[in-house]
Amino acid sequence: xxxxxxxxxxxxxxxxxxxxxxxxxxxxxxxxxxxxxxxxxxxxxxxxxxxxxxxxxxxxxxxxxxxxxxxxxxxxxxxxxxxxxxxxxxxxxxxxxxxxxxxxxxxxxxxxxxxxxxxxxxxxxxxxxxxxxxxxxxxxxxxxxxxxxxxxxxxxxxxxxxxxxxxxxxxxxxxxxxxxxxxxxxxxxxxxxxxxxxxxxxxxxxxxxxxxxxxxxxxxxxxxxxxxxxxxxxxxxxxxxxxxxxxxxxxxxxxxxxxxxxxxxxxxxxxxxxxxxxxxxxxxxxxxxxxxxxxxxxxxxxxxxxxxxxxxxxxxxxxxxxxxxxxxxxxxxxxxxxxxxxxxxxxxxxxxxxxxxxxxxxxxxxxxxxxxxxxxxxxxxxxxx
Amino acid sequence: xxxxxxxxxxxxxxxxxxxxxxxxxxxxxxxxxxxxxxxxxxxxxxxxxxxxxxxxxxxxxxxxxxxxxxxxxxxxxxxxxxxxxxxxxxxxxxxxxxxxxxxxxxxxxxxxxxxxxxxxxxxxxxxxxxxxxxxxxxxxxxxxxxxxxxxxxxxxxxxxxxxxxxxxxxxxxxxxxxxxxxxxxxxxxxxxxxxxxxxxxxxxxxxxxxxxxxxxxxxxxxxxxxxxxxxxxxxxxxxxxxxxxxxxxxxxxxxxx
Numbered sequence: 294x295x296x297x298x299x300x301x302x303x304x305x306x307x308x309x310x311x312x313x314x315x316x317x318x319x320x321x322x323x324x325x326x327x328x329x330x331x332x333x334x335x336x337x338x339x340x341x342x343x344x345x346x347x348x349x350x351x352x353x354x355x356x357x358x359x360x361x362x363x364x365x366x367x368x369x370x371x372x373x374x375x376x377x378x379x380x381x382x383x384x385x386x387x388x389x390x391x392x393x394x395x396x397x398x399x400x401x402x403x404x405x406x407x408x409x410x411x412x413x414x415x416x417x418x419x420x421x422x423x424x425x426x427x428x429x430x431x432x433x434x435x436x437x438x439x440x441x442x443x444x445x446x447x448x449x450x451x452x453x454x455x456x457x458x459x460x461x462x463x464x465x466x467x468x469x470x471x472x473x474x475x476x477x478x479x480x481x482x483x484x485x486x487x488x489x490x491x492x493x494x495x496x497x498x499x500x501x502x503x504x505x506x507x508x509x510x511x512x513x514x515x516x517x518x519x520x521x522x523x524x525x526x527x528x529x530x531x532x533x534x535x536x537x538x539x540x541x542x543x544x545x546x547x548x549x550x551x552x553x554x555x556x557x558x559x560x561x562x563x564x565x566x567x568x569x570x571x572x573x574x575x576x577x578x579x580x581x582x583x584x585x586x587x588x589x590x591x592x593x594x595x596x597x598x599x600x601x602x603x604x605x606x607x608x609x610x611x612x613x614x615x616x617x618x619x620x621x622x623x624x625x626x627x628x629x630x631x632x633x634x635x636x637x638x639x640x641x642x643x644x645x646x647x648x649x650x651x652x653x654x655x656x657x658x659x660x661x662x663x664x665x666x667x668x669x670x671x672x673x674x675x676x677x678x
Numbered sequence: 679x680x681x682x683x684x685x686x687x688x689x690x691x692x693x694x695x696x697x698x699x700x701x702x703x704x705x706x707x708x709x710x711x712x713x714x715x716x717x718x719x720x721x722x723x724x725x726x727x728x729x730x731x732x733x734x735x736x737x738x739x740x741x742x743x744x745x746x747x748x749x750x751x752x753x754x755x756x757x758x759x760x761x762x763x764x765x766x767x768x769x770x771x772x773x774x775x776x777x778x779x780x781x782x783x784x785x786x787x788x789x790x791x792x793x794x795x796x797x798x799x800x801x802x803x804x805x806x807x808x809x810x811x812x813x814x815x816x817x818x819x820x821x822x823x824x825x826x827x828x829x830x831x832x833x834x835x836x837x838x839x840x841x842x843x844x845x846x847x848x849x850x851x852x853x854x855x856x857x858x859x860x861x862x863x864x865x866x867x868x869x870x871x872x873x874x875x876x877x878x879x880x881x882x883x884x885x886x887x888x889x890x891x892x893x894x895x896x897x898x899x900x901x902x903x904x905x906x907x908x909x910x911x912x913x914x915x916x917x918x919x920x921x922x923x924x925x926x927x928x929x930x931x932x933x934x935x
Binding site: 298300301302303493496497499500501502503504505507508510511512514515516517518519520521522525526529 | 733735755756757760761765766768772773774775776777781784785786788789790792793794795796797798799800801802803804806845849
């Protein structure tokens with residue numbers, strides 16, 4: 294287990310932020326090289342990256358495994374569409390309301406779920422999320438529009454837009470002071486949110502607050518007999534991660550103004566767990582890398598069908614060709630989750646620390662030394678030691 | 679018996695049963711300010727149980743435990759008891775294995791300074807220079823400053839104990855509870871710990887020590903209580919306890935004195 298909390302230094306943190314910002318903003322350029330250079334997919338990278346970064350603050354730092362974070366994703370989406378319907382197509386109020394409401398929702402669910410620890414905590418969060426999902430389909434239909442999903446309609450009040458006389462006709466789209474947030478503009482809006490979200494996560498990782506969260510994960514009993522009340526710490530982490538999920542849900546509805554209950558389903562909660570573990574639990578970059586990896590592979594594998602496979606194996610004799618098509622087809626298209634499952638198992642078995650551990654091992658091999666972050670002495674601000 | 683000093687902790691009429699087992703029966707104990715009070719007794723005598731009732735880990739069936747005018751048995755949670763000024767070293771070292779040695783010592787210092795909860799995500803850990811220096815100088819006193827950025831989880835057992843002691847000392851507790859602070863230590867380390875505890879004693883900190891090692895007990899204790907089968911069978915100055923016939927019978931008969 295490698296150390297989660299490193300003191301870092303101002304210079305190092307600035308470098309991290311600068312590189313991260315450059316990589317995210319230049320995604321349209323390098324994305325093209327790996328066949329991901331189009332806005333829809335890059336938006337997904339950013340949105341799910343944000344979701345996973347927030348989830349990691351709870352799961353990665355405190356070790357509390359929530360199986361219900363999709364509920365906050367859903368709340369963020371619904372609130373965003375309601376903000377579009379009632380106030381304005383502008384993304385800023387939508388984002389603010391989504392974060393506030395998902396935070397409040399997380400406060401209630403977190404308060405109740407954190408009465409228990411371990412597996413019981415996980416089950417409670419799962420139960421609350423499934424309850425929200427079912428309610429969105431049934432009794433809450435007036436708010437969620439049930440199966441059809443919530444959309445912006447032409448006769449919606451949109452009081453601010455009407456007052457300013459900027460109501461869009463046809464299918465309304467998310468907007469940022471005149472810029473329509475679809476395509477590349479949509480991606481850049483999500484990218485800026487991801488950068489802000491990552492910056493906050495970095496701050497938390499470097500703060501005494503973050504260190505105390507790791508201490509709770511490390512030995513909660515000791516924490517109590519050391520004079521800390523773990524409850525408010527856990528609840529704060531839960532609410533912060535819920536707000537990140539709400540923001541991610543909001544961005545989904547901004548780039549595509551539609552909210553459906555399926556966003557709250559347990560599979561969506563499970564997906565963010567997979568992303569975080571695949572990338573590296575409790576690491577700074579792991580969750581984003583995990584999210585991008587899963588969305589990238591999903592994009593590739595789910596697009597493959599039998600015709601593509603037959604063409605790929607066309608150099609083979611017919612009988613061999615059909616044999617290979619038969620055994621590989623369950624892993625692609627609709628069945629791409631099978632590939633994800635195999636990949637996930639391989640990572641858990643061979644790289645329990647996720648992809649980040651893989652990178653660290655490669656780095657160690659090349660530099661010949663243990664470049665582990667925990668070998669770094671604590672530096673102070675202003676130097677003098 | 680010596681005249682009653684200013685008592686920091688007074689336990690009166692405490693009983694505790696586990697099922698049919700009377701673990702503590704009618705315990706009355708006064709811990710005087712600035713003194714080192716040793717509690718000795720054979721295995722299973724209830725020594726650790728007694729300490730556990732003092733830190734909120736166990737609730738006694740009846741009786742009261744008074745600490746600086748507050749009754750610890752009246753629904754006080756472990757963190758409230760710590761914040762009131764009681765720190766404890768456990769029998770099996772309780773540290774944060776995933777954090778560095780330095781961070782292990784900084785955590786309790788934060789608890790002392792900031793209370794049981796503080797949300798400060800925008801302050802960097804590296805800006806806490808004063809706290810860090812304090813922790814480093816304490817680690818220096820314990821010969822643990824070298825390599826303090828390494829994982830605490832990799833420490834040898836004896837060093838984990840010393841680390842836990844450091845974690846308690848940095849809080850400057852009004853009362854320090856030590857549950858076998860030298861168990862599992864080599865002779866050399868034991869002697870170092872005794873020297874350290876003597877230094878702490880000189881600083882005026884009140885301590886309760888549970889210990890099996892009579893060498894440690896007689897080097898440090900101002901007063902000794904002997905616990906057997908959940909009851910205090912003798913109490914007094916070290917010299918008195920050494921010669922006490924009941925004590926010899928119950929406990930010291932098999933131990934080297």
